[in-house]
Amino acid sequence: MLNTETPSLQHPDLDLYDSARLMQALVDDQRAAVEAVRAAAPALAAAVDAALPRIAAGGRLLYAGAGTSGRLGVLDSVELVPTFSWPRERAVAVLAGGEGAMFVAVEGAEDDEHQGRRDIEVLQPGPDDVLIGIAASGHTPYVLGALAAGRTAACLTIGVANNPGAAVLAASEHPILLDTGNEIISGSTRLKAGTAQKIALNSFSSALMVRLNKVYGNLMVDMKATNAKLVRRAVALTMRAAGVDEATAREALGRCDFSVKTAVVMLLKQLDAPSALALLGRHDGSVRRALAGR
Missing domain, CATH: 3.40.50.10490 (Glucose-6-phosphate isomerase like protein; domain 1)
Structure with a gap:
């Protein structure tokens, strides 16, 4: 048996x-x-x-x-x-x-x-x-x-x-x-x-x-903000990863379709959304490598 x-x-x-x-x-x-x-x-x-x-x-x-x-x-x-x-x-x-x-x-x-x-x-x-x-x-x-x-x-x-x-x-x-x-x-x-x-x-x-670079540190930075709870989560993750206040996080997220990883790179590298996306693309979507690279 x-x-x-x-x-x-x-x-x-x-x-x-x-x-x-x-x-x-x-x-x-x-x-x-x-x-x-x-x-x-x-x-x-x-x-x-x-x-x-x-x-x-x-x-x-x-x-x-x-x-x-x-x-x-x-x-x-x-x-x-x-x-x-x-x-x-x-x-x-x-x-x-x-x-x-x-x-x-x-x-x-x-x-x-x-x-x-x-x-x-x-x-x-x-x-x-x-x-x-x-x-x-x-x-x-x-x-x-x-x-x-x-x-x-x-x-x-x-x-x-x-x-x-x-x-x-x-x-x-x-x-x-x-x-x-x-x-x-x-x-x-x-x-x-x-x-x-x-x-x-x-x-x-x-x-x-x-x-596959869906996480930065231990933060879920490649999530989809598809409801109010997840929007709040995206804001909180961006604030933590980029060290910014809520208003700054929301403003950045609003310019990149609420993509947390894009917003983090925008804020920490002082880039616009297209440039941050391109930088992430050159580094296989890795936030860590994008922040260290060009």
């Missing part, structure tokens, strides 16, 4: 717990998710290094999964757009059962290996693309089909699974084992297995964005 499916011996009387004890047990069990990702950090770093030149060359991040794993892939792909101004068409997730499965479970869809292959093939993948297959069990046919299509198209393949020896890991160039063990509620991989997947995906994509 898979580790993720093996009944836990720690809380055999879980259904008898009162709410306080039940909550403590559920929360405490999540600690194993962090430890599992810690153990996988070297493998994740290697995957970032392998993905970086492909993504820098114009490749896409492709995600494939079913159920909770698939929904976490969708979440990671969607969040890259406002957080890092990542083009929507360059972060694409496919989910067993289609888009509707994001909201309503589509039973049996995860068993369709051919559909997994077809869903990736329709995206016309290529050698610059990076495909991340996610499956808690590590044996989901839909994900295995997607990975097979990725390999055929010469994509870089990354497999994320929560069981040692999983087929998804064997089918990937960069296997990421998140060995979370059994679940406090037997077989419910939406618990710590899912938590570990969320941490791993978030860490992988965030590290990749940092390496």
Whole structure:
């Protein structure tokens, strides 16, 4: 039996717990998710290094999964757009059962290996693309089909699974084992297995964005200011990075379509918006290198 499916011996009387004890047990069990990702950090770093030149060359991040794993892939792909101004068409997730499965479970869809292959093939993948297959069990046919299509198209393949020896890991160039063990509620991989997947995906994509010059220091300077909250965040980031007051930050942002990295270079290099954009372009969008260069 898979580790993720093996009944836990720690809380055999879980259904008898009162709410306080039940909550403590559920929360405490999540600690194993962090430890599992810690153990996988070297493998994740290697995957970032392998993905970086492909993504820098114009490749896409492709995600494939079913159920909770698939929904976490969708979440990671969607969040890259406002957080890092990542083009929507360059972060694409496919989910067993289609888009509707994001909201309503589509039973049996995860068993369709051919559909997994077809869903990736329709995206016309290529050698610059990076495909991340996610499956808690590590044996989901839909994900295995997607990975097979990725390999055929010469994509870089990354497999994320929560069981040692999983087929998804064997089918990937960069296997990421998140060995979370059994679940406090037997077989419910939406618990710590899912938590570990969320941490791993978030860490992988965030590290990749940092390496792609989407961050200055530890500041999110390539965000999209698409609502009032994000406008305030853009102003605060510009104030901090450039050491200016709010009025100065807002004025600079207003002259560059609220691009934080452009505003920072404008203010610190005393440039107009087109010149700051050109300077950033000469330095691959790196604020740090633009400030040090010409």
